[in-house]
Amino acid sequence: MGRLVLILIFFFSVSVWAQDALQGLKDFFQREGYVVKVDANRVLIDLGREKVRVGEEFTILREGKEIVHPITKQVIGRESQQVGVLRVEEVQDNFSHAKLIEGSPREGDRIRLLAKDVCFDGSEDWFFKLRSVLPELKREKTCTYTIKELKDGIGVEYRNSPVAFFQTQQAVVQGIERASLEDINLLARPRLLRALPSLxxxxxxxxxxxxxxxxxxxxxxxxxxxxxxxxxxxxxxxxxxxxxxxxxxxxxxxxxxxxxxxxxxxxxxxxxxxxxxxxxxxxxxxxxxxxxxxxxxxxxxxxxxxxxxxxxxxxxxxxxxxxxxxxxxxxxxxxxxxLAPRGFRIDSAFYFGDYLVFTDSIGRVRIYRGDTEVFSTEEGFGGSYTLVEIPLEQGKVNFIFNPPGTGARFLNFNMAFVVKNHTGIVQRFLDIVKYSRGELFVIGERRKDLVFIRPIRGGNFEESVQAVLTTKDGRVLVLTGRTGTLAIQNRGEVYELELRAL
CATH class of the missing domain: 2.130.10.10 (YVTN repeat-like/Quinoprotein amine dehydrogenase)
Structure with missing residues (x-):
């Protein structure tokens, strides 16, 4: 048990440090300060030696009216107008002198770093991660700022001189084996983002x-x-x-x-x-x-x-x-x-790495690699409030479509989520589509062609899970649905899952 705890602490450190590096880079390129004094074309700003370098340029912003969210009525920010640009010429410990390039600033105006061109030198994996916080990042070698992937971190150069470093990983502890995803119990804490107007x-x-x-x-x-x-x-x-x-x-x-x-x-x-x-x-x-x-x-x-x-x-x-x-x-x-496997249904199908995952017509989650089935559940999965009524000679039958799963990444592990919606009594006996709860399961790989599936603690929702999605930056969103006795009572909700390891 102590060995596993140590392993988990190690991987939490790697994950947290990687996120700290991304946040550090974001903060570096979003540096802000204020105009303290204006004397003709010479401007005094409140950023000192640890915040700015000679030659860096800043946009001058003037704040305006508050922006009020039309639904929540909360203040979500302020309008701002660009009123000029300045260039740092002399740096002191707690302040700097800058030359006004254009505009007409006032004391109290906000300034923000103007990083016109930023390049990256490193792997595709880190380039993808960095684009999530720096959308204009380029793969060139002649930029004012260059971000470099180094052995144990991410460095930043300004005009070919190192100016910042963000560590991303610890040295590997000798003798500690890598934990497997199967060793970790996942806990999901749903956080409501928005109620939806209908199902x-x-x-x-x-x-x-x-x-x-x-x-x-x-x-x-x-x-x-x-x-x-x-x-x-x-x-x-x-x-x-x-x-x-x-x-x-x-x-x-x-x-x-x-x-x-x-x-x-x-x-x-x-x-x-x-x-x-x-x-x-x-x-x-x-x-x-x-x-x-x-x-x-x-x-x-x-x-x-x-x-x-x-x-x-x-x-x-x-x-x-x-x-x-x-x-x-x-x-x-x-x-x-x-060449789909027998029983294939496209409504729930997706690829998890090389594995093709889908829920078949009798509710089994089936996983194939190539033409070989490597896993199949015995219990029923899938189900949703998405259906079509198929007429019969006597009455009708509700044909139900299943929500697809999604791939995800947590603690450096690749995994996938699939949905299991539990039918209510009225559905089982009266063919009225109603669910008692929705549940998320995680799929992981023990080793090649050997996978497992198990529930996520806390991944239970009222009635049906209609969709589970993963954003490019790793956020996991879950859309749920509920039905009432009248159509106007049908509604849905969007949650974001906060994942933790136990």
Whole structure:
């Protein structure tokens, strides 16, 4: 037990130090101060030797009115206007003299570092991490600032001179073996971000602008809504009314040619799939292609065009033929068969590394590597409030679609989350769709082709989990749904999970 505790302390240190390095870099490039005195074109600022270097430039900002959130009525910031630029010429211990390049500053104006060009020299892994806090980071060698990946940390050079260093890892403790994910019990603490106006059917995180910024795109009955992700909130940006039909799923992926995510809206109309593809244009969606006879998905967002798959669906055969798809302009075509395992359903399918994970028609989570099944649960998983009513000669049956899981990373471990929604008594006996609770399970790898699945402590939610998603910077979002006796009582909520190891 003591050995495991020591291992966990080590990995917590690595994780925390890595986050500290990212936060340190963010703070470095967001340095701020104030104008203390203005004398013609000479400006005195309150940043001293440890904060600035000769030659660095700062934007001068003047604060205006408070910005009040229209929903919460809380003050979320202030309007600011750029009123000038200054360049540091002389640095003292507690203050500096700067030359006014342009504008007309006043005493009390705020200043912020103006880092026009920042380059990175290092691995793709760290380049991806740093882009989450420095979106304009470039892979060049002639920038004013250069971030370098070093053996035990991240360094910053200003005009080829070292100016900052942020440590990212401890030296490896001799004799300590790496703990496995299976040794760790995960605890999830949900934090409510926002209540949704009605029952969410599906959702995904989408780069709608091609800039790397993610938006939460939520599918409701009859419409799609787009939310901007903030640190502690979601702000609705726009919505789109869907054509006639029953929406049953939503996925995003870079399947086009312009570097942005397109939105795959899966629908059933009549007795078969009748889906569409949307592209964002400003604060709106426009259809790229309609009347698609497949339920579609991008199974791996790191390989969007390679894993753009469609599966036919109709009331008689349910899920059937599976094909690879490609989109060129508005031309959607089949490019060959996707050799899916028997019982494959695309509604819940996703790739976790080399493993193909899906929930089959009897509720088993099945995991394949290539054409070999490496794991299958015995108990039922999946289920959701996303369904289509299939008419029969006598009455009807509710065909339920399952939410897909998602890959994630925690304490340097790769893992995946899958959903298990527990049916209520009325569903089991009366075919009324109702859930008693939703639960998250984690999938991990013991070693190659040997995986495990187990519940996350605290990962229980009232009624149904409709979607579980992971942002590029590692945030885990969960969308839940509840139903009432009347349709107007249906609603949903968005949570962010705070993961801890026990």
């Amino acid at each position: 969410p059917l599906s959702a995904d995180l989408c780069d709608l602008t091609g800039t790397g910024k993610e938006f939460l795109v939520v599918l409701f009955s009859g419409r799609v809504e787009v939310y901007e992700l903030l640190k502690n909130d979601l702000v609705k940006r726009f919505d789109y009314s869907l054509p006639a039909g029953v929406p049953v799923g939503l996925r995003c992926g870079k399947i086009g040619t312009d570097g942005r995510d397109l939105v795959l809206v899966n629908m059933v109309s009549g007795d078969s799939a009748n889906s569409l593809i949307l592209r964002s244009v400003g604060d709106s969606f426009v259809p790229v292609r309609r009347n698609i006879p497949y339920i579609m998905s991008v199974l791996d967002k790191s390989r969007p065009k390679e894993t753009f798959i469609g599966q036919r669906f109709n009331f008689r055969d349910r899920f059937g033929q599976t094909v690879r798809l490609s989109l060129e302009g508005e031309n959607l075509r089949e490019t060959g068969a996707f």
